[in-house]
Amino acid sequence: MAGMTITEKILAAHAGKDRVEPGELISASVDAVLGNDITAPLAIKEFQKTGVEHVFDPDRVILVPDHFIPNKDIKSAEQAKLVRDFARGQRLTNYFEVGRMGIEHCLLPEQGLVGPGDVVIGADSHTCTYGALGAFATGVGSTDLAAAMALGETWFKVPESIRFVYEGELPEWVGGKDLILHTIGDIGVEGALYQAMEFTGPVIENLSMDGRFTMCNMAIEAGAKNGIVPPDRTTEAYVQNRAKRPYKFYHSDGDAKYARTVNYDVSELEPVVSFPHSPDNTRFVTEADTVEIDQVVIGSCTNGRIEDLREAAKVLEGRRVHDRVRCIVIPGTQEIYLQAMEEGLIATFVKAGAAVSTPTCGPCLGGHMGILAKGERAVATTNRNFVGRMGHPESEVYLAGPAVAAASAVLGRIAHPKEVK
Amino acid sequence: MRLEGRAWKFGDNVDTDAIIPARYLNTSDPRELAEHCMEDADPEFPSKVAPGDIIVGGQNFGCGSSREHAPIAIKHAGVSCVIAKTFARIFYRNAFNIGLPILECPEACDDIKTGDRVAVEADTGRIYNLTTGKEYRAQPIPPFMQEIVAKGGLIAYVREKLQENK
Ligand code: SF4
Numbered sequence: 261m262a263g264m265t266i267t268e269k270i271l272a273a274h275a276g277k278d279r280v281e282p283g284e285l286i287s288a289s290v291d292a293v294l295g296n297d298i299t300a301p302l303a304i305k306e307f308q309k310t311g312v313e314h315v316f317d318p319d320r321v322i323l324v325p326d327h328f329i330p331n332k333d334i335k336s337a338e339q340a341k342l343v344r345d346f347a348r349g350q351r352l353t354n355y356f357e358v359g360r361m362g363i364e365h366c367l368l369p370e371q372g373l374v375g376p377g378d379v380v381i382g383a384d385s386h387t388c389t390y391g392a393l394g395a396f397a398t399g400v401g402s403t404d405l406a407a408a409m410a411l412g413e414t415w416f417k418v419p420e421s422i423r424f425v426y427e428g429e430l431p432e433w434v435g436g437k438d439l440i441l442h443t444i445g446d447i448g449v450e451g452a453l454y455q456a457m458e459f460t461g462p463v464i465e466n467l468s469m470d471g472r473f474t475m476c477n478m479a480i481e482a483g484a485k486n487g488i489v490p491p492d493r494t495t496e497a498y499v500q501n502r503a504k505r506p507y508k509f510y511h512s513d514g515d516a517k518y519a520r521t522v523n524y525d526v527s528e529l530e531p532v533v534s535f536p537h538s539p540d541n542t543r544f545v546t547e548a549d550t551v552e553i554d555q556v557v558i559g560s561c562t563n564g565r566i567e568d569l570r571e572a573a574k575v576l577e578g579r580r581v582h583d584r585v586r587c588i589v590i591p592g593t594q595e596i597y598l599q600a601m602e603e604g605l606i607a608t609f610v611k612a613g614a615a616v617s618t619p620t621c622g623p624c625l626g627g628h629m630g631i632l633a634k635g636e637r638a639v640a641t642t643n644r645n646f647v648g649r650m651g652h653p654e655s656e657v658y659l660a661g662p663a664v665a666a667a668s669a670v671l672g673r674i675a676h677p678k679e680v681k
Numbered sequence: 682m683r684l685e686g687r688a689w690k691f692g693d694n695v696d697t698d699a700i701i702p703a704r705y706l707n708t709s710d711p712r713e714l715a716e717h718c719m720e721d722a723d724p725e726f727p728s729k730v731a732p733g734d735i736i737v738g739g740q741n742f743g744c745g746s747s748r749e750h751a752p753i754a755i756k757h758a759g760v761s762c763v764i765a766k767t768f769a770r771i772f773y774r775n776a777f778n779i780g781l782p783i784l785e786c787p788e789a790c791d792d793i794k795t796g797d798r799v800a801v802e803a804d805t806g807r808i809y810n811l812t813t814g815k816e817y818r819a820q821p822i823p824p825f826m827q828e829i830v831a832k833g834g835l836i837a838y839v840r841e842k843l844q845e846n847k
Contacts, residue, residue, distance in 0.1 A: 309840075403775065404774060410839055453767060646745060
């Protein structure tokens with residue numbers, strides 16, 4: 261019998277089985293379930309229809325209002341209130357209010373609410389971020405969330421896995437965002453449909469946790485069910501003082517079966533930009549013609565972590581944001597915000613003429629805090645550049661890592677960080 | 682169950698921001714969502730779509746966010762069924778969970794044009810293009826999904842399961 265992948269092992273353990281096969285339908289227990297201010301209101305309505313009075317575990321149902329928060333208008337305030345009232349009524353221990361709140365996928369790992377070996381579902385497609393910890397995590401809709409809030413379990417079809425192997429030396433200014441954009445550009449936005457993306461190889465072993473979060477975060481942009489990184493010493497160092505529950509490391513067997521293996525030599529890579537209107541429409545930044553921009557957004561669940569802010573600050577230090585550009589920096593959580601302040605990064609941003617916001621999804625989904633007008637262009641460290649994602653249907657979003665975003669803010673056009681003198 | 686209507690054709694990778702832009706997600710009222718369904722892809726869609734009409738997509742329909750507002754907007758706009766070559770997985774689950782019939786059939790998606798009259802038998806997976814007289818067979822719906830549909834959606838399924846456990 262062939263071995264199993266890390267994804268299969270985690271799913272088998274949560275289904276009470278010795279092994280599972282790709283394609284098999286299983287019912288699995290969940291270690292944590294997540295909803296936000298957009299998806300939770302629908303889930304709460306559905307939950308109430310189940311006739312169940314209490315959620316399966318008030319410590320494991322996590323609600324994070326982060327999308328239109330702080331409330332951007334009356335309607336979103338009503339939605340947020342519905343979530344808040346439910347959290348109070350159910351005595352949820354992990355409801356995060358403005359001032360303590362952060363972008364959900366930055367917040368949950370930071371607070372140790374998800375950990376290695378977990379099965380996590382969230383009514384948010386970027387729940388796949390937690391795969392960076394060596395967990396199985398995937399996005400679902402509100403009704404699936406409601407069912408899991410009642411039962412503490414959900415059903416899955418066990419996905420096949422694709423193994424990605426990254427080798428070589430990462431060049432300067434190339435990081436996790438460039439690796440994942442390059443991969444999506446290569447396999448396409450449906451390249452991993454229904455499958456698991458397992459990120460491996462020496463480059464991943466040397467990648468920081470923040471870089472791994474960025475990569476797993478965007479697995480969904482290739483259609484994947486989950487992204488996952490084998491846990492190691494870097495994972496251990498990250499979780500040991502955070503984890504609120506016991507965790508477990510799983511590893512793929514040497515003879516595990518993969519749908520395919522994809523190899524990349526990263527030594528010749530350059531910073532990557534995804535052009536409108538699809539994350540797989542990638543080019544090296546040096547191949548981009550002159551693209552003048554109006555706005556830069558540095559933040560989101562993809563690149564709103566401390567390392568991302570450090571990288572942006574490295575470029576912006578002692579420089580000025582271009583006259584034409586609005587540069588908006590959004591730390592992912594309060595802890596990240598505070599650390600950035602203590603490290604002097606916030607001062608760097610403000611002195612450069614950038615706006616710094618409280619943690620929120622904000623402009624990432626065209627919610628608030630930086631909506632684009634017709635014809636405007638933005639470089640963003642976010643994850644989607646679909647038509648109308650950040651505002652007017654005729655605006656444009658270019659996806660990039662924090663260094664390219666910061667360099668573009670300075671030069672007023674899409675730029676390589678080394679161009680900033 | 683026979684569904685019939687006019688076809689509205691869209692391309693590959695129709696994302697959930699195209700189905701219902703996030704700027705309208707400050708509500709979960711199905712009627713309000715339906716008023717903006719597909720408007721960034723085709724501004725005329727919300728006003729011209731008629732009850733029973735069928736959306737025909739390409740690959741990876743419903744990719745992007747997990748918002749269940751997307752199938753809800755489609756369903757409450759009056760669309761009776763979505764046919765695509767493939768669906769993004771969260772959209773696929775959501776459609777079943779809220780009771781929007783969806784079928785995978787690459788051949789039908791290649792042939793059917795906007796404005797064709799199309800009929801669908803959701804349980805057998807047969808698709809008829811009444812304008813051209815052609816007939817297609819969609820991928821069968823997995824038995825587990827059929828069970829959820831037969832029970833009346835996921836929530837009804839959960840209620841039943843909880844009864845059993847008592
Ligand atoms: S930052 Fe953007 S992608 Fe991430 S959860 Fe918020 S809206 Fe979604």
